[in-house]
Amino acid sequence: MSNNASLSEFSLIHDYLTGLGATRQDVVLDIGDDCALTAIPPGYELAFSIDTLVSGVHFFPDCNPQALGHKSLAVGLSDLAAVGAMPAWATLALTLPESDSIWLKSFATGIHELSLKHGLRVVGGDLTRGPLTISIQVMGLVRTGMAVRRSGAKPGDLILVTGVLGDAGLALRHLLACKKQNIIATDLDPELRQRLEWPQPRVQFGCSLPGIASAAIDISDGLVADLGHLLTQSACGANIELAHIPLSSQVSAVVNQEFDWTIPLCSGDDYELCFTIPEVHLQKVQKSAHESCCQATVIGHITETTGIRLKQSNGKVITAGNKIAATPGFDHFSSH
Amino acid sequence: MSNNASLSEFSLIHDYLTGLGATRQDVVLDIGDDCALTAIPPGYELAFSIDTLVSGVHFFPDCNPQALGHKSLAVGLSDLAAVGAMPAWATLALTLPESDSIWLKSFATGIHELSLKHGLRVVGGDLTRGPLTISIQVMGLVRTGMAVRRSGAKPGDLILVTGVLGDAGLALRHLLACKKQNIIATDLDPELRQRLEWPQPRVQFGCSLPGIASAAIDISDGLVADLGHLLTQSACGANIELAHIPLSSQVSAVVNQEFDWTIPLCSGDDYELCFTIPEVHLQKVQKSAHESCCQATVIGHITETTGIRLKQSNGKVITAGNKIAATPGFDHFSSH
Numbered sequence: 001m002s003n004n005a006s007l008s009e010f011s012l013i014h015d016y017l018t019g020l021g022a023t024r025q026d027v028v029l030d031i032g033d034d035c036a037l038t039a040i041p042p043g044y045e046l047a048f049s050i051d052t053l054v055s056g057v058h059f060f061p062d063c064n065p066q067a068l069g070h071k072s073l074a075v076g077l078s079d080l081a082a083v084g085a086m087p088a089w090a091t092l093a094l095t096l097p098e099s100d101s102i103w104l105k106s107f108a109t110g111i112h113e114l115s116l117k118h119g120l121r122v123v124g125g126d127l128t129r130g131p132l133t134i135s136i137q138v139m140g141l142v143r144t145g146m147a148v149r150r151s152g153a154k155p156g157d158l159i160l161v162t163g164v165l166g167d168a169g170l171a172l173r174h175l176l177a178c179k180k181q182n183i184i185a186t187d188l189d190p191e192l193r194q195r196l197e198w199p200q201p202r203v204q205f206g207c208s209l210p211g212i213a214s215a216a217i218d219i220s221d222g223l224v225a226d227l228g229h230l231l232t233q234s235a236c237g238a239n240i241e242l243a244h245i246p247l248s249s250q251v252s253a254v255v256n257q258e259f260d261w262t263i264p265l266c267s268g269d270d271y272e273l274c275f276t277i278p279e280v281h282l283q284k285v286q287k288s289a290h291e292s293c294c295q296a297t298v299i300g301h302i303t304e305t306t307g308i309r310l311k312q313s314n315g316k317v318i319t320a321g322n323k324i325a326a327t328p329g330f331d332h333f334s335s336h
Numbered sequence: 337m338s339n340n341a342s343l344s345e346f347s348l349i350h351d352y353l354t355g356l357g358a359t360r361q362d363v364v365l366d367i368g369d370d371c372a373l374t375a376i377p378p379g380y381e382l383a384f385s386i387d388t389l390v391s392g393v394h395f396f397p398d399c400n401p402q403a404l405g406h407k408s409l410a411v412g413l414s415d416l417a418a419v420g421a422m423p424a425w426a427t428l429a430l431t432l433p434e435s436d437s438i439w440l441k442s443f444a445t446g447i448h449e450l451s452l453k454h455g456l457r458v459v460g461g462d463l464t465r466g467p468l469t470i471s472i473q474v475m476g477l478v479r480t481g482m483a484v485r486r487s488g489a490k491p492g493d494l495i496l497v498t499g500v501l502g503d504a505g506l507a508l509r510h511l512l513a514c515k516k517q518n519i520i521a522t523d524l525d526p527e528l529r530q531r532l533e534w535p536q537p538r539v540q541f542g543c544s545l546p547g548i549a550s551a552a553i554d555i556s557d558g559l560v561a562d563l564g565h566l567l568t569q570s571a572c573g574a575n576i577e578l579a580h581i582p583l584s585s586q587v588s589a590v591v592n593q594e595f596d597w598t599i600p601l602c603s604g605d606d607y608e609l610c611f612t613i614p615e616v617h618l619q620k621v622q623k624s625a626h627e628s629c630c631q632a633t634v635i636g637h638i639t640e641t642t643g644i645r646l647k648q649s650n651g652k653v654i655t656a657g658n659k660i661a662a663t664p665g666f667d668h669f670s671s672h
Contacts, residue, residue: 028381032569033486034418034554035383037478040376045364047371048459050427050473054466082370091386093429093471123384126471130390135429135462135471137386142373150369218370233368 016101016108017092020122021115027089027123036123038089044141047085051075055132060175065103067197068134069110074199075220076138077118078271081206082218083147085140090115091124093135118203146210148275153215153234157276157302160285162202162294165223166251167195169267189250199271205296206273208288216275222266224308227274231306234276240300243313261310261318276302352437352444353428356458357451363425363459372459374425380477383421387411391468396511401439403533404470405446410535411556412474413454414607417542418554419483421476426451427460429471454539482546484611489551489570493612493638496621498538498630501559502587503531505603525586535607541632542609544624552611558602560644563610567642570612576636579649597646597654612638 018031029037040046053072055061073090080087092111096104115122120138153159171192178185201218209216217230223245231237242261251264277285282298289296303309310318354367365373376382389408391397409426416423428447432440451458456474489495507528514521537554545552553566559581567573578597587600613621618634625632639645646654 029483029485034415034552035385035421035476035483037419037483038382038384039480040380040382042378044376046374046376046382048374048427048473048475049371050429050460050462050471052429052431052462052464052469052471054431054464054469057464057466079370083373085371091384091473093386093388093473095388095390095469124386126386126388128388128390128393130388130393130469131467133388133390133431133466133469135386135388137427137429137473139384140371144375147365147371147373149365216370 016104017094017122017125017127020108020112021090022119022121024088024119024121027121031122031124036089036091038123041141043144045144045147046139047080047083047142047147048137048139049076049079050135050137051079052133052135060179061132064197065106066110069107070114070198072134072136073111073114073138074201074271076136077114077201077203078199078218078220080138080140081202082216082273083142083149084206084210084213084216085142085147086207087118087120087138087140087203089121089123089139091137092122093126093128095128095130095133097130097132142210148209148213148216149233150215150217150230151233153230153236153276153302154278155236155302155304156279157214158279158282158298159227159238159240159274159276159300159302160296160298161219161223161246161272161274162205162289162296163270163272164246164248164251164295165219165270165272166264166267167192167248168199168269169222169263170251170254171196172267172269173263191248192250196269199269201271202273202292202294205288205292205294208292209275212281212284213275213277216273219270219272219274221268222270223274224265227308230274230276231308234302235306237303237306238300238308239303240308240310242310242318244297244299246295246297352440353430353458353461353463356444356448357426358455358457360424360455360457363457367458367460372425372427374459377477379480381480381483382475383416383419383478383483384473384475385412385415386471386473387415388469388471396515397468400533401442402446405443406450406534408470408472409447409450409474410537410607412472413450413537413539414535414554414556416474416476417538418552418609419478419485420542420546420549420552421478421483422543423454423456423474423476423539425457425459425475427473428458429462429464431464431466431469433466433468478546484545484549484552485569486551486553486566487569489566489572489612489638490614491572491638491640492615493550494615494618494634495563495574495576495610495612495636495638496632496634497555497559497582497608497610498541498625498632499606499608500582500584500587500631501555501606501608502600502603503528503584504535504605505558505599506587506590507532508603508605509599527584528586532605535605537607538609538628538630541624541628541630544628545611548617548620549611549613552609555606555608555610557604558606559610560601563644566610566612567644570638571642573639573642574636574644575639576644576646578646578654580633580635582631582633
């Protein structure tokens, strides 16, 4: 009921939460003062986003702490990628039930390694005692006036997504089914597990989108929900070709066996980008995708008529399959 | 186990967490996209800090939600004040056990009103389900190279504090005693309750310190602990005159009755500033304090010899009273 910090808490901060990520010349004052201080280069705007992961809600309490550290930061990096900002700094607010130095070291390693990869520095932290909760604010830089927003899509624009969709959702479905039956999920496909636990935000590719993409969003709540947000803010609609949606062989098999698109369209945790471009920019996008070692697939186009129409390969249009309609993401979209 | 957002969650964000605080011309993209975007004026650095409040750890679960909103932001504003930065923007990560719109409206009002008072805009938010936890990152602007740090104190500098110390600690002690006996604390002095539940960060006064103060810190964990951090980072020590420490009549009465300085020296939640100045700046500080309607009191001076020496009015020096030594803050300090 007071925020007195214990000696052990300070030691933990000092030992594990200091010096995470890349060294950056623009960090004027690093972790350990009342505030961090950073210099913003002229001609840039600051982009930032905060996300929270809660134990038992966003991750299993017994999950690998290094993967959790990685994912906690990846979620924010994916937001920066969606607006086309280069990652710069982050702050971490970590609430832990107990001072577990092995856990904390592993968690910090997950954050450190992903930060290093993207040239980001963790410049501030707050460690408190309580139910396991992680809030990370990421900050990035984007040239003034060049950030990609959700609101810029225009009728005729192509709609693209990076990577493949639904792998994390399929992995989660499997893990939840195992938990329910109290069995250990030893048979989960390692590729799918990787996609759920170690998402790779599309940072490099996202940074290529300013000046090319008319709108973008990251897919964290499923394509239908997130494309829905983009369409709502752009005041338009979309025709999507289901046959063009990029799927892994595992997800493709499930869709074909179950005649159900819920996993690739409505499950969360993809951390891919969905974006729109005037068709004239397609070649540039393909070049950037190649350079970023990231697939970018045209899945449809923007329409003046609002709503999302999912076209099957036989030409029939799915308006709302039962399972799809039952997901919160789809509900949200269909409410507009 | 997924971060799918439900319809009600989105509605709550939209209804209550949008448009909090002042309108600012430098907000390029407000809440509701993947990132917020802001413009940094040339000649300024970005100062930022993240803090978390956890239910049952930092506040009583049944506390007034408007006061909680106020305090959650006040904690961060106090950090900005300590470096001399003007508040600009904040992001809010709120984890709530249930969608309680009455609670959320009141909480948001607490944040909104304090934001308005200090010209700050809440430009980003994340609402998740889980144990009640609040993380707020505040961002402010300070002229390049002018931020006040913890590390600049020099031997001979005067040590000052704003306001009076220990009111919040005394209020908390009373509330905890009542909770223990299962009685409602109807007899708590309203002034003390105000100081615990509605702390007023020294924002305006803090902004006057760049160029004047050699070092500063906000007092959130008790004077001894926080002054200890400042001294450690400045590699010096302090002589403090106990008789000069500014106390309310209520705290003064407790100190005199109990012969114990624990409450004003070691209890948390004061959110006053402790800072050091070369003596030549005393008049300027007094002028700023007057303009900010905030008391600033000289309580001692910086010494070359490390450690804090608390001098009684009879000339005797307290090295460590039993109760003081038992507090985590003092332990931390004395470990250096």
